[in-house]
Amino acid sequence: MEHFFFNDKQAEQIKEELLTTKAERFAKSFTNPENPRDRWQKNPKLTRAQLRNFYHEAKKLEEICKDNDNPDEKFKTILPLVKMLKSKVAYACPKTGRDRKIPVEFKNFIDEMVDNVKDWKDFKAFALSFEAVVGYFYGLGGR
Numbered sequence: 001m002e003h004f005f006f007n008d009k010q011a012e013q014i015k016e017e018l019l020t021t022k023a024e025r026f027a028k029s030f031t032n033p034e035n036p037r038d039r040w041q042k043n044p045k046l047t048r049a050q051l052r053n054f055y056h057e058a059k060k061l062e063e064i065c066k067d068n069d070n071p072d073e074k075f076k077t078i079l080p081l082v083k084m085l086k087s088k089v090a091y092a093c094p095k096t097g098r099d100r101k102i103p104v105e106f107k108n109f110i111d112e113m114v115d116n117v118k119d120w121k122d123f124k125a126f127a128l129s130f131e132a133v134v135g136y137f138y139g140l141g142g143r
Helices: 021-031 048-066 071-083 085-092 104-115 120-139
Strands: none
Touching: 021 104, 021 120, 048 071, 048 085, 048 104, 048 120, 071 085, 071 120, 085 104, 104 120
């Protein structure tokens, strides 16, 4: 079974590209989202405030587990809240583009990451990857 976040079966070695090339690619896509083909659609750039909101939510969930005596067990209780990040990002990025507050690319990032979170180790890797994306976003001049 191949892990999304890790190179090894023991889930000890995080994939380097999640913290480097892939993280940078995601950040670039948020700062320069694709223009929609339909003139009635919009695909806004991601703002710092929007990025911080989602990032802080993920970090808050991470802290809940990290501060627990048994983070693996505690994670099982918050996994539904992790999965709920997808509904929150969907709300900010509806299919009809007029009401979009975030770019589709950011929704795709959250969806891909959250879909692959299965346990505490995955979530820690997701949080670390998200941190790398935030760093690149600011480094690329995200507004």
